[in-house]
Amino acid sequence: MKKHIYITLLVGAITLVSCSKEEKSVQNQDQPISVTLSNTTFSNTSYATASGKLVSKNSVNVSTRMMGYITSLRAEVGQQVSAGQTLVSINNTDIQAKGGQASAGIAQAQANFNIAKKDYERFQNLYKNQSASQKELDDMRARYEMAKAGLQAAQMMKNEVNAQYRYTNITAPISGVITAKYAEQGDMASPGMPILTIESPSILQAQVLVSEQDITLIKQGMAVKVVIKNTNQEVNGTVTEVSRSASNTGGQYMVKITVANSQSLLPGMYVNVQFPFKRSGSVNTDFQQGVSVPKSALVEQGQLKGIYTVSSSNTAVLRWVKTGKIIGDEVEILSGLDAKEPYIISANGKLYNGAKVSVK
Template identity: 50%
Template sequence: MKNLYKSILGFSFLFIAGCTQEAETNTTELPSVAVKVQKASGGEKTHYISASGQIEAIKSANISTRMMGYIQDIPVKTGQKVKKGDLLISISNTDLLAKKGQVEAGVLQAKAAYKNAEKDYERFQALFAKKSASQKELDDMTTRYEMAKAGLDAAREMENEVNAQFSYANIRAPFSGVVTNTFAKEGDMANPGMPLIGLEAPGKMEVAAMISEADIQNVHEGMKADVSLKSIGLTVEGVVSEVSLSAKNTGGQYVVKIDMEAPDSSIYAGMYANVQIHGSGSNAGDANRSVWIPEEALVHQGQLTGVYTIGNENAAILRWLRTGRSTGDEVEVLSGLKPDETFIISAEGRLYNGVPVTF
C-alpha cells in the first residue's frame, strides 16, 4: 500500500511537470510579427466633402418649334459646329403660305376700306363746319372711320403673326456652339414644344454633383473644389457656383453646381466626375479632440472598423473604432483612439489579438 502511494505521487509529479513544460513550449513557439507603427495625429484638418456628378455645358439648349408641321430639311448633323443664326431645321410651311396669302389680301382690303372711310370722314368734317351736315351724320361717319382703322390694325397684326410663324418654320441657332443631338429626322411631324436639336456652347463646363443632407450645410458658393475625371486621368480646379436648398425632386440629395475654371478640350458633357469640395469641419471646437490615422491601417470585419494597437509585452491588440470624415488618404477617428497613441500601420505577417510584434 505504501509503495502504491509513492507510485501515484511520482506519476502526478511527472504529469504536472510535463504540462508545465508543454505550456512553456507553446508560449515560446509563438513567432513575433514585424510591424510598422505610428502615432495618431491630432488637430483639425481641411475637410473635403466628397461627391460625384456629371459634366454639363453651362450654356446648352434643346431647341424646339412652336408650330406643327412636317420636317422638310435638317442641314446639320451631330457634332457639327454652327454659328449664331445658322439654319438648323426647316419645317414645311405650305399651309402657312396659303394663310399668308389670305392675310395679305385681308390687309389690302382693310387698307382700301380705311382710305375710303378716311375720305368720307374728312368730307363730313368740312360739311359740318359749314353746317351742311348734322351732328348725328358726323358721329356716324366718325364711328365708321374708327372701325375701318381698327380693322386695318387687326389685319396688320394678323400679318405680323403669320410672319412670326415663318420664323418658327425656319429654326436657327440661338448661339454659336456644337450640335450634340438630333431628336428627329426628315419627314417626321414636328409638334410644338417637342425637342428637335440639342445645342451646346463648348469651352464652358460645370459639374452637377449630388450632396448628402449631412454635408449640404457645409457647402457654400465660392468654395474651391477638385474635379477628377478618371476616364481621361485629369483633375481640374473648380468653384462652387450654385447650391440647391431643396431635395424634393432629387431623392434626398442636393444639387451643387461647380464651374470648372480651366476646362480641358478633352472634357465632354456627360462625363462622370468625382468632386472634392474644400470645406472646414462642421464643429470647429472639436479640433483638439480630432484624431486622424491612415486609411490603410484600418481593419474591416463586416460592419465593424478597427485598428491594431500595441498592448502589454508588445502584443497586438485589436481595438474597434468609430470613424468620421475622410480627407485624402486619412480617416478621422471619433472614438476608440486618442491623440499620440501608437497603432500598427502595416505588418509583414498576419495580425491577430495577442500575437507578439516587433518594431
C-alpha cells in the same frame, strides 16, 4: 600523406571563407537602417465626397411651335454651329395660305380705310360750311375709326403669320456643339418636342448629389476640388447653386459647381467632388478628427496596407491600417495608427518587421 594534407587545408580554407561571410552578414544585419520620421497631426478640415458628372452650363433644346413635316434638317451630332444659323425647316404650306389671306385682308382693309378717310375729311369741310349736320359728321367719324381699326387688325394678322413663318425655319439660339438629334428629315415635328440639343462647352458645371448630413455645410461660393474619374485629373471648382429640396432627387440634394480650366474636358465625364469643412469649437461635432499620411509612406502587400512605426527598442514595426479617402497625395487613415503617432516616411535601406533603425 601529402594528399590528406592538401584536402585538410582546402576544407579549412572553405570553412574560413564561409565563417567570414556569415560574420559579415551578421554585421550588416546589426547595422541600423537610417530612417526619417513624421508625426501625424489632427486636420482642421474634414472632407465630404460626392459623385456626379459634367454638364454644359449653356444647354438648350431646339424645338418648334408648329406641327408639320420636317423638310430640311441640316444638323449632325458633333457639328459646330453658330447662333442664328438655320438648322431645321418645316413644311409651311398652311402658313403660306394664311399669309395670302392676311395680305388680301390688308388690301381690303386699306381700301375701306382710304374711302372712310376721304368721306370723313369731306364731311369735316361740309360741317364747317354748315352744309352737314353734327350727326352726319359723327357718323363719318365713326366709320373712319372702324375702318382704321379694321386695317390695324389686318396688319396684326399679317404679323402673326410672319411670326409663324419664323417657327418653320428654326435657327440655333446659341453657338455651340450639337450633342443630340431626336428627329430626321421627313418626321413629323410637334409643338414643344425637342428636335436637337445644343451645348456650349466653354463653361462646364459639375452636378452632384449630396446627402442630407452634408448639405447644410455647403455654401454658395465654396472652393472645392473636382477630380475627373477617368484621368484622375484634378481641377478647381466653385459652388454656384445649392438646392434646398430633395423631393425630386431621391432624398439627396443637387449641388452645381462651376469648373475652372475646362478646355480639355467634355460634358458627360464622371467626376468626384471634394467639399472641405472647417471645424471650430462645437461646430461640426459629428466629424471625427482624422489622420492622413503621404501615399509614399504606405506599404502594400496584396490587398493589405500598412505603415512602419518605430518601437521603444528602435526597431521597425509594420502596422496594418485601414485607409479611407484619397485627397491629393494624402491618404486618410481610419484605423491602425493613432493621431500624433510618429511613423517612418523614408529609409536608407530595405525595411522589414523587426529591423534595427536609427532616427535621423
